[in-house]
Amino acid sequence: MAEKNCTPDLSVMFAGKIYSPNPFWLASAPPTNCGEQVMRAFDAGWGGAVWKTLGDPIVNVSSRYSSVDWNGQRMMGLNNIELITDRPLEVNLREISEVKKRYPKHAVIASLMVESKREAWHRIVQQTEEAGADGLELNFGCPHGMSERGMGSAVGQVPEYTQMITEWVKEKARTPVLVKLTPNISDIRVVARAAKRGGADGLSAINTINSITGIDLDTFVPRPNVDGKSSHGGYCGPAVKPIALNMVQQVQGDAEASLPVSGIGGISDWRDATEFLLLGCSNVQVCTAVMHYGYRIVEDMADGLANWMRGKRFETIADFQGKSLRNVQEWKHLNLNYKIVARIHEEKCIGCELCYTACWDGAHQCIHVDRVGANGGGHMTPAMREEISKQNIAMTPVPRLDHALAGNGNEPYATPLARIPRVDEDECVGCNLCSLVCPVEGCITMEQVETHLEAQSWAQRMGDASNPARKCD
Secondary structure, three states: OOOOOOOOEOOEEEOOOEEEOOOEEEOOOHHHOOHHHHHHHHHHOOOEEEEEEEOOOOOOOOOOEEEEEEOOEEEEEEEEOOOOOOOOHHHHHHHHHHHHHHOOOOEEEEEEOOOOOHHHHHHHHHHHHHHOOOEEEEEOOOOOOOHHHOOOHHHHOOHHHHHHHHHHHHHHOOOOEEEEOOOOOOOHHHHHHHHHHOOOOEEEEOOOEEEOOOEOOOOOOEOOOEOOEOOOEEEEOHHHHHHHHHHHHHHHOOOOOOOOEEEEOOOOOHHHHHHHHHOOOOEEEEOHHHHHHOOOHHHHHHHHHHHHHHHHOOOEHHHOOOOOHHHOOOHHHOEOOOOEEEEEOHHHOOOOOHHHHHHHHHOOOOEEOOOOOOEOOEOOOHHHHHHHHHOOOOOOOOHHHHHHHHOOOOOOOOOOHHHOOEEOOOOOOOOOHHHHHOOOOOOEEEEEOOOOOOOOEHHHHOOOOOOOOOOOO
């Protein structure tokens, strides 16, 4: 482990052959559409780039993007119906060659998609490798437009096609071959296994998710509007990160599928990137965040990861890569005798009662507002509280004024006790909902309660012979 003040080494060697000075790559997308963009990205600090997908000439539509905005955040999710590059192949190849000459220590990966013919794949593999690409990414994931032509996810959803085309590419390729997986499938492991059988050196996961982001309620046309019509597109951005993490774990947790993985999906900062690395990814690819904020976000990503590694005394990415994989198990192996309860820290409570409402309407009715004037020691239900409130003059509650109105200056907390909810720990199931809705950091904490029971999973309780007895860590 590194000394606390040492500078961690962020460099990575993907699939044993592709070096990059850090694990941050640009995904195959508009930010890697041309050589000028890629070079500016490398100047900003990106370690690698996957070139916008090369293939036979296409024509893109004009209106291409739509987004989901949530709670004041623009582009929480981004939808696109853009296809592969519409620039001539020879121009892209010339620029790939120029970028590699100027930036020999940065990773340049060529994303490829052509018709399902052996000679077509052999031809484009030879062309891109002669241009100097460090590796090849087979785009078997694009969910729109190209799939209608028998390419993209039309290949990635059929294990036999995935294996066959990967084998064709490996017949010709001298550089590492990555297969980009589609999430638009019932079990991503099935296609990952096929890619591995076909000889893939690595995987990229995940590609975009089929989506319609919304409909204009005035025109009745889904977005994006293309002359009064629209189409399903590929969804990406922060909203897809939980789905991507789950699929990465599924692949990395499967011995028949596991290969070096380049993690993709909703990565916006160094924390997101670190989560993918902890689930076994060798590096990460970023798209939407760059389209939103620009190339320079990589500065904070690199600094943040280095500072976190220094604090944890990790010298290299490999020191923590995959460290969280062992902590993801099937539900049947979780400890049924582990118990946590919610605890409300009165000094931080602002009396908003969101936890009370959430618990009564959406969880397990174990939070009560009965610290003052309790009904004979019983719990006051929302209906009882509503009836009492009708007897009082309607007034918008303002915690800082409640003391004066009550004529009580001896309250121990900033918020009057009558406004601070209480948790019945005997009834609390530890669902976490109250702590999730609470707007005050650290006001509600989930704390372990000793049950004095030996760890036991559902599989053990039911006598599952396939599950060896174990004690939880």
